[in-house]
Structure formats: C-alpha cells, structure tokens
Amino acid sequence: MSFSWSRVGTWVVAFVVGAVYGVAGTVAQAFMLGWFPLGLVLATVGVVALLVAVRLLTGDRWTALAAGLGVMVATRVFSGAGPGGSVVVPQAAEGAFNPGIVWTIIVPLAATIVIAWPESLPRMAARAPESPDAE
Numbered sequence: 001m002s003f004s005w006s007r008v009g010t011w012v013v014a015f016v017v018g019a020v021y022g023v024a025g026t027v028a029q030a031f032m033l034g035w036f037p038l039g040l041v042l043a044t045v046g047v048v049a050l051l052v053a054v055r056l057l058t059g060d061r062w063t064a065l066a067a068g069l070g071v072m073v074a075t076r077v078f079s080g081a082g083p084g085g086s087v088v089v090p091q092a093a094e095g096a097f098n099p100g101i102v103w104t105i106i107v108p109l110a111a112t113i114v115i116a117w118p119e120s121l122p123r124m125a126a127r128a129p130e131s132p133d134a135e
Helices: 005-028 038-058 061-079 099-116
Strands: none
Touching: 005 038, 005 061, 005 099, 038 061, 038 099, 061 099
C-alpha cells in the first residue's frame, strides 16, 4: 500500500461522516416508544449500515476504521456531562434497562466486526444446471 493524499482525504471524510452519525445516534438512542427502545434500534441500524457501506464501497479496512473511530469519538464526547451540567446519556436506575450503556458497547463491537470481516468469503463451487432430459 503506497501513500496517497486521496486516501488520507477519504479517511478524513469517513471520520467526519462517522462523527456525524455518532452524534445523531448518541442523541437518538435514548428515545423509547413505550417499552421498546426505538432510538437505540434505529441508531444501531444506521451506524452498522454506514460502516458496512463504507467498507463495501471503498474496499478498504482503514476507511471503515476511520468511520468507526469517528462514531466512537463522537459517542465518547457526547456521553459526558456538558458545560451546563446536562447529560446526553444518563445513568439508569439500578436494574433498569439503559440504552446508553448498550449503545456504548454496540458501537465498538459493530466497528470491530465490520473491520475484521474477511476480504472475500469462500464460495461454493458453481454447479451446472441439470437438464430435464437427464434421469
């Protein structure tokens, strides 16, 4: 792999796009529709789709890593208390379901799986279709 400024630019763009998805996911993950964590599900689907799309479209693990790091950095930055003391990802009561904790675990796990996925999967040998006359 040789050095190329276009590759570095691609990594920077992937990091920024990942950060945008990370901010959106971190803010949205707390939305609950009754008992169902709709925000967490939609945020997870969006981030996984982003990482898979970046990996498939570029064919580069490093670009997917940059997008994953962008999501993780944004999640980390927006998970803490803000300057006014507000918290985007609050701690749940003892024993209660906390989508924020699940979100902080799913993001690095999804990034790891997408980045570690093999370049090509072994395929089954193609078989010739059988003719209707063969018995």
